[in-house]
Amino acid sequence: EPEVTQTPSHQVTQMGQEVILRCVPISNHLYFYWYRQILGQKVEFLVSFYNNEISEKSEIFDDQFSVERPDGSNFTLKIRSTKLEDSAMYFCASSVTGRGLEGYTFGSGTRLTVV
Amino acid sequence: ILNVEQSPQSLHVQEGDSTNFTCSFPSSNFYALHWYRWETAKSPEALFVMTLNGDEKKKGRISATLNTKEGYSYLYIKGSQPEDSATYLCAFRVVFGNEKLTFGTGTRLTIIP
Numbered sequence: 001e002p003e004v005t006q007t008p009s010h011q012v013t014q015m016g017q018e019v020i021l022r023c024v025p026i027s028n029h030l031y032f033y034w035y036r037q038i039l040g041q042k043v044e045f046l047v048s049f050y051n052n053e054i055s056e057k058s059e060i061f062d063d064q065f066s067v068e069r070p071d072g073s074n075f076t077l078k079i080r081s082t083k084l085e086d087s088a089m090y091f092c093a094s095s096v097t098g099r100g101l102e103g104y105t106f107g108s109g110t111r112l113t114v115v
Numbered sequence: 116i117l118n119v120e121q122s123p124q125s126l127h128v129q130e131g132d133s134t135n136f137t138c139s140f141p142s143s144n145f146y147a148l149h150w151y152r153w154e155t156a157k158s159p160e161a162l163f164v165m166t167l168n169g170d171e172k173k174k175g176r177i178s179a180t181l182n183t184k185e186g187y188s189y190l191y192i193k194g195s196q197p198e199d200s201a202t203y204l205c206a207f208r209v210v211f212g213n214e215k216l217t218f219g220t221g222t223r224l225t226i227i228p
Binding site: 003004031033035042043044045048055056058091098100101102103104105106107108109 | 119146147149151156157158159160161162163164166204206208213214215216217218219220221
């Protein structure tokens, strides 16, 4: 069964530092997403990405965040200057289409802790 | 602001018993409802995607129904097994063109052997 892989599984960083979270989506999927879950809260949408550009982003996804597909396989989320409130589990997901009529395939997440 | 609620928040069920839980979502601008199973330390796994009012879907011992007019979906598990222990998430999507999934809080199910 194809998987979405995320690295690292855990990341601890100091406030103000830049972090890059990495994801390898499923190869024939065309839409890629980042979601996050702050401890005790709901899973929340950050951004969707299609055809090498952002197709939709949430209010959370401000100038501190960026996404990139630097090659044919990786999909990255960069947080430029981390804040304590960025501590969360970050999930990457992918889907064949963006129509939402098939389930998304999620990775197992990167737990980011900002200290 | 879209509000998706799930109840109960947590549930303990004896092995072999059947159970169900609820996802409530806005009834306007409905497009699709997703159900995911999320086991600890694993990735959320898609169970069902439901789009039509009155839809019923089944996967083994797990089934789901959808009522878009009143804005709810039920997930049923028949004859619970220990491997059913997980958090079950529903996620709502508005009409086509908006790709975001809005998740509920989840129902954490624990099966007692």
